[in-house]
Amino acid sequence: MFGFLSSGLFLGWSLGANDASNVFGTAVSSRMIKFRTAAIYCSIFVILGAVISGAGASHTLGKLGAVNAVAGAFIVAFAAAMSVYLMTLARFPVSTSQAIVGAIIGWNMFSGSITDMSSLTKIVSTWIFCPLLSMGISMPLYLLTSVVIRKFSIHMFKLDKLTRWSLLGAGIFGSYSLGANNIANVMGVFVPVANLGTISFLGMTFSAAQQLFFLGGIAIAVGVFTFSKRVMLTVGKGIFDLSPVMAAVVVWSHSIVLFLFSSVALESWLKGHGLPSLPLVPVSSSQAIVGAVIGIGLLKGGKSIRWKTVAGITSGWITTPIIAALISLISLFFLQNVFQQNTFRHVEFNLDNDAMTRIEQAGVDIEQLQPLMWQDFPNAVAFKDAVVGVAQLDKKSLQTVIEAAEIDQFEISANTLKKLKIEFMTPGQTEALKALDGKVFSHRWQFNDALVEQSLEFQSKEKKSAANDHLSSLLMQLYNKFRI
Amino acid sequence: MSILKKEIGVEKQIDEFLDQVARSGLIFSQGAESYLKGDTSDFKRKLEEIKEVEHTGDDLKRSIQLYLYAKTLIPESISDVMQLIEDMDSLLDRFKGALWRMEIENMEIDKEFHQDFLHLIKAVAESVEAIVRSSRAFFKNIDAVRDHLDKVYYWETEADKISTRLQMAIFRKEDLRLSHRMLQRELARHLDKIADRAEDVADRLNIYVIKRSL
Numbered sequence: 147m148f149g150f151l152s153s154g155l156f157l158g159w160s161l162g163a164n165d166a167s168n169v170f171g172t173a174v175s176s177r178m179i180k181f182r183t184a185a186i187y188c189s190i191f192v193i194l195g196a197v198i199s200g201a202g203a204s205h206t207l208g209k210l211g212a213v214n215a216v217a218g219a220f221i222v223a224f225a226a227a228m229s230v231y232l233m234t235l236a237r238f239p240v241s242t243s244q245a246i247v248g249a250i251i252g253w254n255m256f257s258g259s260i261t262d263m264s265s266l267t268k269i270v271s272t273w274i275f276c277p278l279l280s281m282g283i284s285m286p287l288y289l290l291t292s293v294v295i296r297k298f299s300i301h302m303f304k305l306d307k308l309t310r311w312s313l314l315g316a317g318i319f320g321s322y323s324l325g326a327n328n329i330a331n332v333m334g335v336f337v338p339v340a341n342l343g344t345i346s347f348l349g350m351t352f353s354a355a356q357q358l359f360f361l362g363g364i365a366i367a368v369g370v371f372t373f374s375k376r377v378m379l380t381v382g383k384g385i386f387d388l389s390p391v392m393a394a395v396v397v398w399s400h401s402i403v404l405f406l407f408s409s410v411a412l413e414s415w416l417k418g419h420g421l422p423s424l425p426l427v428p429v430s431s432s433q434a435i436v437g438a439v440i441g442i443g444l445l446k447g448g449k450s451i452r453w454k455t456v457a458g459i460t461s462g463w464i465t466t467p468i469i470a471a472l473i474s475l476i477s478l479f480f481l482q483n484v485f486q487q488n489t490f491r492h493v494e495f496n497l498d499n500d501a502m503t504r505i506e507q508a509g510v511d512i513e514q515l516q517p518l519m520w521q522d523f524p525n526a527v528a529f530k531d532a533v534v535g536v537a538q539l540d541k542k543s544l545q546t547v548i549e550a551a552e553i554d555q556f557e558i559s560a561n562t563l564k565k566l567k568i569e570f571m572t573p574g575q576t577e578a579l580k581a582l583d584g585k586v587f588s589h590r591w592q593f594n595d596a597l598v599e600q601s602l603e604f605q606s607k608e609k610k611s612a613a614n615d616h617l618s619s620l621l622m623q624l625y626n627k628f629r630i
Numbered sequence: 631m632s633i634l635k636k637e638i639g640v641e642k643q644i645d646e647f648l649d650q651v652a653r654s655g656l657i658f659s660q661g662a663e664s665y666l667k668g669d670t671s672d673f674k675r676k677l678e679e680i681k682e683v684e685h686t687g688d689d690l691k692r693s694i695q696l697y698l699y700a701k702t703l704i705p706e707s708i709s710d711v712m713q714l715i716e717d718m719d720s721l722l723d724r725f726k727g728a729l730w731r732m733e734i735e736n737m738e739i740d741k742e743f744h745q746d747f748l749h750l751i752k753a754v755a756e757s758v759e760a761i762v763r764s765s766r767a768f769f770k771n772i773d774a775v776r777d778h779l780d781k782v783y784y785w786e787t788e789a790d791k792i793s794t795r796l797q798m799a800i801f802r803k804e805d806l807r808l809s810h811r812m813l814q815r816e817l818a819r820h821l822d823k824i825a826d827r828a829e830d831v832a833d834r835l836n837i838y839v840i841k842r843s844l
Contacts, residue, residue, distance in 0.1 A: 177705040299771040302711075303641050306704045389842070390706055 150216045151336060151358075153224035155365040158332040160230050161242050162192070162369020165328065168400060168431045169320035172393035173313040174375075181375050187314065188321045188374075189367030195325025195408075196333075196363035197356050202410040202426035204330035204337060204355065209265040211250040212338055218253055218489040219335040221481055225249035225474035226331065233466060240466055241430030242331040244273065248467030250335065252474025256482075257490035258525030260548070264541070268425045273463050276403060276429040277437025284399035284441035291395055309390045316397035320431075323404035325363055330428045333362035338622060353619035392442050399438035404431060494553045495529035496522055500592060501550040508550075510543045526552075554590040555630040558582040562627055571620065574601045579624070590625065597624075640697050643690055644715075644769060650687040651718045652762045654680055655755040658725035662751045665732045666744050677733060680726045687722050691715055710838040714765060717831040721758055724824045731820060737813040740803070746796040750821050753792060757785035757828040764835055775839050782832040789825035793818050 170184035213219045226245035233240035247269055254261045295305060337355045345352050352360070388396065406412065407429045416423035436456070443451040482489045497505075497519045506512045514537035523529035526548065533539065533547055560583055571579070578600030587593040597604040604621075606614050661676030694715060698708055739747060760781035767774040796818045800811050 177702050296773060299773075301641055302704060302707065302769045 150220040151340075151361065153220050153227055154333050154336055154358075154362060157223050157227035157230070157242065157246075158362045158365030159369040159373075160227055160234075161328055161332060162366035162371075163373035164230070164234065164240075164369075165242070165324055165431045166192075166321070166366075166370040166374040168435045169324060169397060170313075170317045170374075172388070172390075172397065173310075173317060176390055176393065178310050178313050178390050178393075179317070183314075184317060185370050185374070187318050188370050191318050191321035192325035192366045192370070193360065193363030195322035195327075196329035196359040196366070197325075197352070199322075199326035199408055199410065200329040200333075200359040201355060202413070203327050203408045203428045204334040206265060206269065206425060206427045207246065207250070207330045207334040208338065209262050210247065210269065211254040211259055211261060213250065213253055213335045214257075214339060214491045214493070215488050216336070216339045217481060217487040218257065218478065219339050221477045221489060222246070222249040222253050222335045222474055223332070225252060225470050225477055228473050229466060229470040232469065233462075240462060241273075241432060242328060243269075243428040243430050244462060244466035245470040246331040246334070246428070248470030249474040251467065252471035253478060253490070255471070256475055256478040258527045259490075259493070260526045260530055269427050270463070272407065272425060272427040272429055273433070276407070277433045277440070279406070280399050280403045280434040280437030281441035281444075283402055284395055284438035285445055287399055288392065288395045288442050288445060291391060295391070305391070309394055312394040313390065313397065316394055316401055320397055320401035320404065323401050323408060324431055325366065327404045327408035328428055328431065329359045329362050329366075332365065333358040334428075351616065353616055354622065355619060388439070388442065396435060396438040396442065399441070400431060400434040403434045403437075404429065492524070493526060494522055494524060495526065495548070495551040496520065496553055496588075497547075497551050498588065500589065504550040504589075504591065505547055508543075508546045510539065510546055511537075514538070515547065523551075549591065550589070552590065553588055554593075554625070556587045556590075556593045556625070556628040557630050558585045558628055560584075566627060572603055574603045575620075577601065578604065586630075593625075593628075594621070597621075640694060640703070641769070643694050643697075645766070647687060647690040647694060647715065648718065648762050648766055650683050650690065651722050652759060654683050654687070654722045654725045655758045655762075657683060658729060659751050659755045661729045662732070663748065665729075666739060666747060673729075673732075677729050680729055684722055684726050687719060691719050707838070707842060710834075710841065713834065714768070714831070714838065717827075717834065718762070718765060721761070721824065721827060721831070724820075724827060725758075728817075728820055728824065731817065735813055735817075737810070737817070739814060739817075740806070742803070743796060743799060743814065746792055746799065747818070747821075750789060750792045750796060750818065753785050753789040754821050754825045754828075757782050757789060757825040760785060761828045761831050761835075764832065768835060768838065772839055772842055775835065779832045779836060782828055786825045786829040786832075789822050793822035 166185075166188050170179065170188055173179040174181050174184050213222055223246075226242060226249040229245045229248065230240050230242055233245075247266070251261055251266075253259070300308065333355075336358050340354060340358055345357065406424050407427055410426065413423045413426060440451055440456065443449070478489045481487045497515060502512050502515070502519065505515070515533070517536050518532055521532070523532060529551060530544070530548060533544065537547075539547065558579070563580060563583060566579075575597075578597055581600050582596055585596065587596065594604070604617070606617050657676050657680045661673055661680065664670075664672040664676060695712060698704070698711065702708075704711060760778050764775050764778035764782060767778055797815050800806070800814045800818070803811075
């Protein structure tokens, strides 16, 4: 298991080495904060951000393509890490977010899974929106800071002191947001396939995802300590013709943007108040920084803007995912065919009676699907093409049909039940599971429905919550245990 | 908290250092007036006082420079601040140098030049007073620096005018030995150069302000 995780840890390490420089680079290179101080705070808060708030952005990434075998996850993370490494060698501005998306699409193509276009559109539009938003935040923030400094006639040394605190605060907030937002890139693909149980420590429970995020956070921290100093000094000076006050504004803007794209709590609060919310998507911290710098550059008359960097970013939106997808495809081919590893679990599709009933209950006209009934389809793409060929369905209905027809077989046997050691199941949940002894299910939704029928404790809450996260982590373990 | 206290300490030290520069201008004015009046005992006292002020100024300068370097404070402006402090210290030295010149050369200044010398002394002292105010503003209220700098330029121009007028008068006066003319001319030039130096500092300060402007 840890062997397979190694590529994720490598990706985490390179993220720590590269992206920590966005958070603390300007402060360290301008000697406002010592490297050691920066590295310690950065590591602690990256890990905290990853474990506490990492789930948000990983959901969106999971929707893009659910990598369903650990060897596949290994290759996806490896392809992303490799393309980050190659692009860095070629001195292109690179983002792990773009690399991982490309790598996942590569896996989808190889395994015949469907790439969710709405998730992809959401993610890609965020890449464009992220630097723009960062720019939109840095401009008023900088104007406000200037007004405050002027109005209160702050002494140079006091301003120096305040700027140091501000840079440290922004760095800490930035590290937390970086952990929360970018951990999905590092460990997201391993969440569905890593067979880890929930553990309890000091009265707190940690889901499988949180344990993976913790490991990823540590890998990022190691990257920060071992390699980021050099990057901080070069990157810091690269973007930095800015004064420390400007640098603080830039890092704050970056951190706010990353936080906006990763906070589940903020998203639900905004939705709860009828306000538009941002999708929880892993974004590029480098691009958030450059967006903020451009904002200040525009305020200063636009002369300090490095248009070459801007062009580099735009080209990165296209080149990085393509390179990652290619590496992913080629590596998957080799691992599958040369090293005989299962890089994906075959998911077949069949419109059987149960599936048809479920589709009908969802209000979809099943008449037009009749020609496909009882036919076996080897993968999602083939099934989707066949459905589109015979029926006119809207996006939602198509999704319902695909989900209903997915074959995922489970058998609840006494033997497996005996071996099952899930500490964090409530007595009600345990009883419900035992009651299903001897049952066989052809679809995952059938297994889910049966569990909910036995105990409402298997019902997920409407709102996003920690309880839901634990429930999905538990269900994931049950699927892995009882899958035939 | 201890760092914050120390920083308040260095703020205070810079203030005290600038106090010494301003004080040296006042002592210089009074000492030079005493010299012109022929009040030797008061002149000697002022000479002692300016020595004392210069000594304190040097101590403060060293302490400030050491602290700024050791604590890597204001990294983006440290070289500008160091240069500014060095420049202000050299103004203080020049005031002391002018009084010592009077003491060493012990020349007799013709009565008819007294008024112009007094005007020159005032213009020079005012120009330095204005650069001290500019420097204080540089640390505390950067937007106010330019107002004070304007005064430096004004008093420097005044000092130039008076010095030129004075030197012309010295060389046009008959029945004066050449050596006597030369000594009086040199003193006028020495005093005018202090104002010139203040103007140079003002020019540099102007650039520091642009660099630090938000």
